[in-house]
Each structure stands twice: as C-alpha cells, then as structure tokens.
Amino acid sequence: MDKKLVEEITSREENFTQWYTDVVLKADLISYSGIKGFTVMRPDGYAIWEQIQQHLDARFKQTGVRNVYMPMLIPESLLQKEKDHVEGFAPEVAWVTHGGQEELTERLCVRPTSETLFCDYYKDSIRSYKELPQLLNQWCSVVRWEKETRPFLRGREFLWQEGHTAHATAEEAEERTQQMLQVYADFCSEDLALPTIMGQKTEKEKFAGAKATYTIEAMMHDCRALQAGTSHNFGDGFAQAFGIQYAGKDNQLHHVHQTSWGMTTRMIGAIIMVHGDNEGLVLPPKIAPVQIVIVPVQQKKEGVMEAAESLLTALKEKLPERALRFKIDDTDRSPGFKFAEAEMRGIPLRIELGPRDIAEGQCVMVRRDTREKVTCPIAEAPERADALLSQMQKELYDRALAHLESHIEDTKDAASFEEYFKETKGFARAMWCGDRACEDKIKEDYGVTSRCIPFGQKRLSDSCVCCGKEAKHMVLWGRSY
Amino acid sequence: MDKKLVEEITSREENFTQWYTDVVLKADLISYSGIKGFTVMRPDGYAIWEQIQQHLDARFKQTGVRNVYMPMLIPESLLQKEKDHVEGFAPEVAWVTHGGQEELTERLCVRPTSETLFCDYYKDSIRSYKELPQLLNQWCSVVRWEKETRPFLRGREFLWQEGHTAHATAEEAEERTQQMLQVYADFCSEDLALPTIMGQKTEKEKFAGAKATYTIEAMMHDCRALQAGTSHNFGDGFAQAFGIQYAGKDNQLHHVHQTSWGMTTRMIGAIIMVHGDNEGLVLPPKIAPVQIVIVPVQQKKEGVMEAAESLLTALKEKLPERALRFKIDDTDRSPGFKFAEAEMRGIPLRIELGPRDIAEGQCVMVRRDTREKVTCPIAEAPERADALLSQMQKELYDRALAHLESHIEDTKDAASFEEYFKETKGFARAMWCGDRACEDKIKEDYGVTSRCIPFGQKRLSDSCVCCGKEAKHMVLWGRSY
Numbered sequence: 001m002d003k004k005l006v007e008e009i010t011s012r013e014e015n016f017t018q019w020y021t022d023v024v025l026k027a028d029l030i031s032y033s034g035i036k037g038f039t040v041m042r043p044d045g046y047a048i049w050e051q052i053q054q055h056l057d058a059r060f061k062q063t064g065v066r067n068v069y070m071p072m073l074i075p076e077s078l079l080q081k082e083k084d085h086v087e088g089f090a091p092e093v094a095w096v097t098h099g100g101q102e103e104l105t106e107r108l109c110v111r112p113t114s115e116t117l118f119c120d121y122y123k124d125s126i127r128s129y130k131e132l133p134q135l136l137n138q139w140c141s142v143v144r145w146e147k148e149t150r151p152f153l154r155g156r157e158f159l160w161q162e163g164h165t166a167h168a169t170a171e172e173a174e175e176r177t178q179q180m181l182q183v184y185a186d187f188c189s190e191d192l193a194l195p196t197i198m199g200q201k202t203e204k205e206k207f208a209g210a211k212a213t214y215t216i217e218a219m220m221h222d223c224r225a226l227q228a229g230t231s232h233n234f235g236d237g238f239a240q241a242f243g244i245q246y247a248g249k250d251n252q253l254h255h256v257h258q259t260s261w262g263m264t265t266r267m268i269g270a271i272i273m274v275h276g277d278n279e280g281l282v283l284p285p286k287i288a289p290v291q292i293v294i295v296p297v298q299q300k301k302e303g304v305m306e307a308a309e310s311l312l313t314a315l316k317e318k319l320p321e322r323a324l325r326f327k328i329d330d331t332d333r334s335p336g337f338k339f340a341e342a343e344m345r346g347i348p349l350r351i352e353l354g355p356r357d358i359a360e361g362q363c364v365m366v367r368r369d370t371r372e373k374v375t376c377p378i379a380e381a382p383e384r385a386d387a388l389l390s391q392m393q394k395e396l397y398d399r400a401l402a403h404l405e406s407h408i409e410d411t412k413d414a415a416s417f418e419e420y421f422k423e424t425k426g427f428a429r430a431m432w433c434g435d436r437a438c439e440d441k442i443k444e445d446y447g448v449t450s451r452c453i454p455f456g457q458k459r460l461s462d463s464c465v466c467c468g469k470e471a472k473h474m475v476l477w478g479r480s481y
Numbered sequence: 482m483d484k485k486l487v488e489e490i491t492s493r494e495e496n497f498t499q500w501y502t503d504v505v506l507k508a509d510l511i512s513y514s515g516i517k518g519f520t521v522m523r524p525d526g527y528a529i530w531e532q533i534q535q536h537l538d539a540r541f542k543q544t545g546v547r548n549v550y551m552p553m554l555i556p557e558s559l560l561q562k563e564k565d566h567v568e569g570f571a572p573e574v575a576w577v578t579h580g581g582q583e584e585l586t587e588r589l590c591v592r593p594t595s596e597t598l599f600c601d602y603y604k605d606s607i608r609s610y611k612e613l614p615q616l617l618n619q620w621c622s623v624v625r626w627e628k629e630t631r632p633f634l635r636g637r638e639f640l641w642q643e644g645h646t647a648h649a650t651a652e653e654a655e656e657r658t659q660q661m662l663q664v665y666a667d668f669c670s671e672d673l674a675l676p677t678i679m680g681q682k683t684e685k686e687k688f689a690g691a692k693a694t695y696t697i698e699a700m701m702h703d704c705r706a707l708q709a710g711t712s713h714n715f716g717d718g719f720a721q722a723f724g725i726q727y728a729g730k731d732n733q734l735h736h737v738h739q740t741s742w743g744m745t746t747r748m749i750g751a752i753i754m755v756h757g758d759n760e761g762l763v764l765p766p767k768i769a770p771v772q773i774v775i776v777p778v779q780q781k782k783e784g785v786m787e788a789a790e791s792l793l794t795a796l797k798e799k800l801p802e803r804a805l806r807f808k809i810d811d812t813d814r815s816p817g818f819k820f821a822e823a824e825m826r827g828i829p830l831r832i833e834l835g836p837r838d839i840a841e842g843q844c845v846m847v848r849r850d851t852r853e854k855v856t857c858p859i860a861e862a863p864e865r866a867d868a869l870l871s872q873m874q875k876e877l878y879d880r881a882l883a884h885l886e887s888h889i890e891d892t893k894d895a896a897s898f899e900e901y902f903k904e905t906k907g908f909a910r911a912m913w914c915g916d917r918a919c920e921d922k923i924k925e926d927y928g929v930t931s932r933c934i935p936f937g938q939k940r941l942s943d944s945c946v947c948c949g950k951e952a953k954h955m956v957l958w959g960r961s962y
Contacts, residue, residue: 035589043548046550071516072622
C-alpha cells in the first residue's frame, strides 16, 4: 500500500490524544476556525452528523415526538426564572448586549440549552389536559463558553437535539424520561455499534434544575468514559417557576411534569474513539455516509471503468435502500493512495476491480475494520457486500462490548478499589454511602468521577468504599471526557 | 360543516394582511415568543420546513453540493474585511460582548449571513486548482436586527440555507450562480407550485459585496412581489479582500471566484399567500407533511375504524413513497370539526368514510383546493388518491400562473406606466435608463421597486418611463414584501 501518499497519523497506542486529533483533522472531519473554541464541520464530518440526525430523528418520531424551532436568544430575566438552572448555566453563556446600533434594554444570552424557552412556550400554549402530552424536540446549535475545548468533545458551540416534553402526571414524565434514555441506548447499540451502560446521575452530576438525570455511559478505546446521552426528569419544578398549568378532567388547575433529553455532535467523537484504528476512522456501516467505494485498478485500461460502472449499477439495483451511499473513486491517483484514503475516511467496504479480476469475473472486497480480503464472483457482489456490511456492523459492536467487559470490574472494598484504579484505566463498580463528600474525595484521590448509579443495582458489599459507612448505591466510577 | 367549532379567520378579500396573520396563527404554524421579533415555529410549521429542506437539499446534492457547519459567531474584524459587505450588514447585527463572566477583547456578531466565515475557511483550505470547485452549503439560523417583523416574512431570526462556492474561473462562477437560480426556480414551480420570474437585480437592489445578484420573484395573491430566492456572483472581490488564492495548472497563484445563494423560511409565507384561501392554508401535495387524512364518520359504529385502518394500509402499500404522510383522524371530535380543521391546516386530500359508504364499498374524496367531492370505490382509492394529488399539484401551479399572467403588463411609456400603477396592484414591465435616480423616483411616486431585470429582455420602447432618456433595460416593477 502506497503509505507515503497519505499523511501518517500518530499511533493510537503511543499517544491516544494526538491520534484522536490526527484522525479528526486528516479524515477531513473538522478544521479549526479563526475563532477560539469554534470549529468548522467539514463535508465528511457533517455527513456523519446528517446520518446521525436521520436515524435518531426517525426513532424520535416513532415515539410521537415532533420537531419545532425556538428562538436562539434568551432574555436574562427568562433564564433566571428557575434558580438551580440559572446557577448552572449563567456562568458559561455568551451575552448579546447590542442589536444593530442600539444597546439593548435587557441583555440576551445565546441559548446554552432551551428549557426556559420551551417553558415560556408551554406556559402560553397549554390550557387543558387535552393538549397533553406535548412531545417536542429541536435540532439546533448551542453556545457554552467553555475554557478547554476539543473537536467534537467540548466546544464553545456544538450541534445537538434537545427534546422537551410536558405531561399531566409525574408517572408519565418519569416513563418518558426513561423511554428516551432507552431510545438513545438502542440508537447507540444498533446504529453506532456502541454499547453503553444505563443509569442515574448522582445529585452532584445531575443537570441544573432536574429532579433526576439518567445517562448512558460509553467506554472509549483508552478506557475513559464518555457521557453519550442524558435524559432529565424535571418533576414540576420548572412548571412551578414558570406557572405552567393545565385544567384537568377534575376541572382543577395542575402543574405539568416535564422532561428534557439531548444528544450532541460529540457522538462523532465517540465513534472515532471506539472504532477508529491506526489507519484512521472506522465508520459503522449503518451511519457511514459512504458505505462502499469501488476502486478501479488500472482504470485507463479498456473495460475497467465500464466494469466498475456496471458493478455500481448492480449494487444500486440489488440494494436500493443503500443506493445513495456507494461511489466509484475514479480520481486521477494511484490505487494504493485511494485504498489508504478510503481507510483514513473509514469507508466500511472497499471493492477493488482490475483487468485481471474482470477477466476472471471476480472482484476483491476489503472490510475496513478487519482489512480482510475476500475474492468474490462479480455476479454475487451485491449479496456479499450486503452480508459483509451487516457482519461488520455486528462485529464492531461485539468488539466494543468485549472491550468494555474486559475493562470493568466489581470492587468490594476500599483496598481493591484503590488497587484497581492504581493499576488500570477502566471502569469500576463499587458501593457508595450517598454522601457528596465521598464522591469528592474519590475524585481527588483517584481522578475518577461517578459516571452513574447503574440500573440493575447489585449489593457488592455493605459499606462505602470511601468512608466505610453503610452503602446506599452501587456506583460506576471512571475517568471521563 | 360545523363551522362554529373552528375559529373563523378574516376574509382574504377584506383584509389580506389580517387574513395572513390569522392563517399563520390558526393553522398552528407559528406562535409569538416573549422576545420581540422572534417567533416559535410550531410542529405544523416546522414540518413544512422539513419538507422544504428535504426537497431542496436533494436538488443541491444532485448538483454536487455538500453540507457543512460554520461557527455561529463572527469576529468584528472578520466581518469588516470586505468593505461593501460590512456596510450592508453591520447596521443590523446582534453583538456578543461577553462570554461567561468575561468581557471579550473583540466583540463577535451573531451571523447575519456567512460569506466572511466561508472566505476564512477557503483561505486556509484551498491550495491548488485540484481542490476546486468547492461546492458547500449550510442549513442554519441567522439573526438580523430588523425593525418591522412579520411571521415568516421578516424576523430578527430566520432559518435558511446558504450555499457558498469557490471556482477557478469567472465563467464557472457565473455558470454556478445561474445554475442555482434555476434550481430555486425549478423547486418553486415543481415542488411549491409557485411560478416565478427570473432576472438580475439592479445595482441598488443587489447583495452587499456582490458583482451581480440574480433573483426569482413570485407574485402573491394580493399581487405583491416576494423575492423567493437569490443567487450572487461575487467575482473575485471577496477573494481579493480575504486573500483566497490557488496554484493553477500554470503554477501561478490566482484568486478564486465565488458565489452564494440562499432560500429561507419565508417560502412558507409564500405558500400561504399564493395558495391559501378563506378556509385556511392550502399545501401543495409535494411538500405537505400530511398529504391525506382519513376522517371516519360515526367512528364508534361497528366496522368503521376497521375500514379506515384497512384503507390506510391499502394506501400505504400501494403508494409506498408517500406512506409516511397519511393519517387517520380518530380523535374524539365531530366529523364536521375534523373537516374544517383539516382544511385550516391545508391537508391536500381528505377521505371521508362512514357506515353508509362502507356498506356501498365506497369512500368520498375531497380535494382541499377545489373542495370538490368525488365518490370512489374503496378498492380504487389508492390510484384515485394518487391521481388527485398529482392533479391538485398541477392545478395549483396553473392557477398561480394564470393569476400572475393576468396581473402583469407591458407598459410602453410614462403615461401608461402611471395609469397602470394608479389602477392596479400588479407587476409592470417597463424600460429604464439604468440611473439610480429614476429607480428612486419611481419608488417615491408609485411605491413600487425594481424587482429585477428579467431574463429574456424585450425592447418595449426606446426611452425610460421615468426620465425619457435612452432605455437600457426592461425592468419588472411591483410592490414588494
């Protein structure tokens, strides 16, 4: 393979952080903009986000959710209506103080999240129980004035979806909160080939203004945790603060119960850090913008381009639901360069087709993840390609799950907890007393944070691994992004 | 029809402006937010935008365009790099002066349009002729601090797409500028059933920083003009200002030639004002989020809901490409209310199905635009529905074209020009000397602006209808939104 033609990336084993940055830049996903903390999502990066949007949006709509668009700016007085919420967000928002030539009488912040806007809308539009539930979502960008930034993982602006629902009862709100967490978990496992651990955030880690925050936590290749999606139950706290009431069947006024849930462009970072390797990006077939690239070899020889075109046509005809996601690389560069570039960009399947292959009625298929070569009769190419893509999707998940399972451990006491985090970088499950002080101390001592209180609690021991007092919950601990 | 149950809207003939606002609000497209000049796009409004996005995005991608995402904020120094551009936009932008707790060293504006950001990106990413053309687009929201605002037509924030391309030659840039204008015109006529007039903007009306601006102009039902989409050729002006150069085949450095083109959520306003009527919204089938609503009559009687469900299944099976855009209204309200509501929301086709119909093996189809009732055997419903939707799409266009053609006139001299605009509200074509002074005077005297210098120029007379001097161009004049 013509390695020299494709710029090399740092080895993942040598320097994971640099490897990540190299892949992001060399696979043309992002480029830095002239504005600190803001990036440009380039076509190959944005195309992945478009796939994520399509898959996730379809899953939302299946549960009855509809999309809306709220204003980008929030008046300071509106942001301040819910006490915990403003405390959590006010320190990190961008403030608009002038519109055109005039100074504004009240400053407006660029939305860091839109709970307050949805509340303002619900306050005016919900009258009766007949208008409940309200199941709304929006796709937009938000701004948070972060100090440290990293492509996809943390930026001053990022793209996301934020769902906001309003319900008649506390039970319905809780059910929806968990339903959407499940939607995220299914999307991660089925579409992104990303296993996650579901659970509840501790008081310290929950969302500003929420009664309960649920999360799915994924493990990256370097064994650090990435919070992949969160779903919040607000109870009627926001409804009390904003005065969102409905007339029930009983003709009395009641406060609504609300939820919100979000997933962001950081999922692209998760895909890179879970599936990527030393050749670059590896995209799960289901969300790969290009699933198959046909690389003609000796493309100027008679019949080669024709054979490539007719193979493309056959693929499109036999696999109509994937038809838009195949291409031929007919650019004027060497096959070796094209192979390496297709690998850098993470295209799941490459089909090589040269004069000798054509003479023998065959082509060569190469899976991106295993880089295994399979020779296949041209006539059978569509079926084989389809099977290889499905197999790759499944095996990416299996491999990620195996990685997670081999880097997670149950620790029963302080000694084994300490030993674990001295020696490894993985996740540990351990019992916790429920006190913030222990959570803070564990972070200070080991650099790990409580990722969540996992669903499916087990009683590993009776005492907190930090203070030794009576244990309340089993917590998942790990270093996080 | 149970009219009383649906709130009435102002008559379109009595007060067009109020009728428009009534439709926007009562069809649940938009609600006003608590922030002056900002609106909430509600689910039924946003669903139309999603349809517009899908159709337009597919047309862009067919021409090789790819999507990206640029930062939302622009440093003041970047905005100022192109002299005409900053003069045009600086007076109407929103300024961010604080990030978190800190005052920024340089203020940032919320993008009113992103030419400067694309230029900044192209400056760093274009090196050689091999990287040209660059055909990029983004879907986003922009902020312009307008004084007067109206739902969809003019707001302090609106959603749009903005395409930005860079080319090796002036010819290619001009070709792309016109190609995208044609894409807009085709989208309007084929998808929105909206005839438009294509032409070039005068110097006065062109985009800040452009060498030439092309436009498509549509006529609303009240005969006023709406600028539906614009496409700009920047020549190498921005490239000079930003230093965007590429190494050509000749090994010399050359400036790129650029274009930009945009279409916004105001198209939803155009759909309302061209196709709507006194019953509410009328959506062209191709972009209607719901194309067919089945209204069961006496739905609690045995067999009615079953028949409705089986009709829905048959429609989905026979018309798979439309399958997601059918629904049954099984809510607990009277059929008359449902009919009126479906009309208010502009659903193209309604199918009524009651016990008597079922006994006779038939259903009743009602087109939204003509409100004509057609009785049809249930077995033939999918084919008939499909045909009615296609027919409605075509006839909406034909009707809008007839309206445009009957309200446009060629005026050959000052007297007939004056007479025309005293008596009617339509468009007039008339000769113009090319002087800004005449353009200003005509606006002052008649309240009309130059909409464009239409393609397919004719020489209606030899002298300007304003000053009598030698004519240079035939101009389309009209009152505009």
